[in-house]
Amino acid sequence: MFIQLWHEGAIRKEGGVGAYSKFPTICPSGLVKAGRPSGTPATPEDLESIKDAFVRGALAAREMGADGVEIHACHGYLLDQFLWAETNRRTDGYGGDAIEDRVRFPAEVVAAVRRAVGADFLMSIRLSQWKEIDFAAKIVRGPDELRMMLNALREAGVDLFHISTRRFHQPEWPGSDLGFAGWTRLLGRAPVITVGSVGLELDVMESFAGKEVEPKVEQGLAKLVRRFANHEFDLVAAGRSNISDPQWVKKVREGRYSDIHIFKKEHLGTQEFDNMAYVADAFREHMEAMQLQYKTEI
Numbered sequence: 001m002f003i004q005l006w007h008e009g010a011i012r013k014e015g016g017v018g019a020y021s022k023f024p025t026i027c028p029s030g031l032v033k034a035g036r037p038s039g040t041p042a043t044p045e046d047l048e049s050i051k052d053a054f055v056r057g058a059l060a061a062r063e064m065g066a067d068g069v070e071i072h073a074c075h076g077y078l079l080d081q082f083l084w085a086e087t088n089r090r091t092d093g094y095g096g097d098a099i100e101d102r103v104r105f106p107a108e109v110v111a112a113v114r115r116a117v118g119a120d121f122l123m124s125i126r127l128s129q130w131k132e133i134d135f136a137a138k139i140v141r142g143p144d145e146l147r148m149m150l151n152a153l154r155e156a157g158v159d160l161f162h163i164s165t166r167r168f169h170q171p172e173w174p175g176s177d178l179g180f181a182g183w184t185r186l187l188g189r190a191p192v193i194t195v196g197s198v199g200l201e202l203d204v205m206e207s208f209a210g211k212e213v214e215p216k217v218e219q220g221l222a223k224l225v226r227r228f229a230n231h232e233f234d235l236v237a238a239g240r241s242n243i244s245d246p247q248w249v250k251k252v253r254e255g256r257y258s259d260i261h262i263f264k265k266e267h268l269g270t271q272e273f274d275n276m277a278y279v280a281d282a283f284r285e286h287m288e289a290m291q292l293q294y295k296t297e298i
């Protein structure tokens with residue numbers, strides 16, 4: 001079990017009501033995307049206090065008994081705003097056109113967490129090219145920039161790369177069939193999780209918009225198996241499928257594709273809390289099964 005540590009940066013709207021309404025919105029350059037101002041650029045003191053907050057979160061996760069933490073650096077939230085040239089126009093060595101500079105603050109967060117938790121506590125980092133605010137965004141323009149970014153994060157102490165795409169099976173750059181996870185696996189020198197429309201035709205943002213299409217679960221999973229056999233990733237994450245059908249893993253394992261309840265927007269909200277209890281039960285069952293298998297293998 002990993003706990004994800006998360007800061008919204010410029011995506012957060014200032015004001016409103018509630019416990020945090022008086023706090024400012026802090027981000028790299030006061031932008032949520034080019035031409036869209038939001039929040040205030042972080043001062044050097046703000047950067048230190050954000051790092052401290054990640055460290056406190058990681059220590060709390062360890063104290064709770066988590067196996068690791070995941071640093072959220074994707075989808076257009078704070079650390080991703082540092083990685084993306086469009087939202088990071090800083091001139092203090094933490095931003096601008098070079099990925100070596102834009103990765104500096106996320107890598108410092110990783111290093112600070114690693115120093116605090118020690119060598120044995122696992123740390124994943126979740127990365128994406130796409131943002132909720134811009135599906136076509138790119139934090140890295142090609143394999144060389146990707147290698148630089150991954151090296152910096154790896155040297156700072158990351159154990160695992162969690163690569164979020166809207167669709168896991170889309171090739172990332174012309175001239176190769178490799179997806180973004182596959183490229184990360186090739187260049188990152190660490191295990192990789194893939195995520196994004198596993199067993200689903202629509203991506204998460206299309207689902208949230210209420211779209212529905214004919215499911216093709218078996219064909220979708222065949223694409224996953226082909227890429228897994230090609231060593232493009234080590235682990236697979238499935239989000240919506242486990243929300244709409246807590247028995248999803250079991251049904252996939254047994255090949256019962258037509259029994260799967262395909263995710264629809266209405267699975268969030270009214271059914272969400274009931275389903276979450278089912279997910280927790282199903283998860284516990286899987287963990288117990290895996291534990292047995294693990295012991296047997298030893």
Ligand SMILES: Cc1cc2nc3c(=O)[nH]c(=O)nc-3n(C[C@H](O)[C@H](O)[C@H](O)COP(=O)(O)O)c2cc1C
Nearest residue numbers: 072126164195196197198200204237238239240241
């Ligand atoms: C209700 C809901 C909440 C989510 N919350 C988070 C989150 O807190 N952090 C995160 O990194 N991704 C979050 N996501 C994105 C999922 O982790 C996942 O990347 C996305 O749903 C794509 O996977 P899928 O195609 O298997 O659903 C959320 C998705 C859903 C549907």
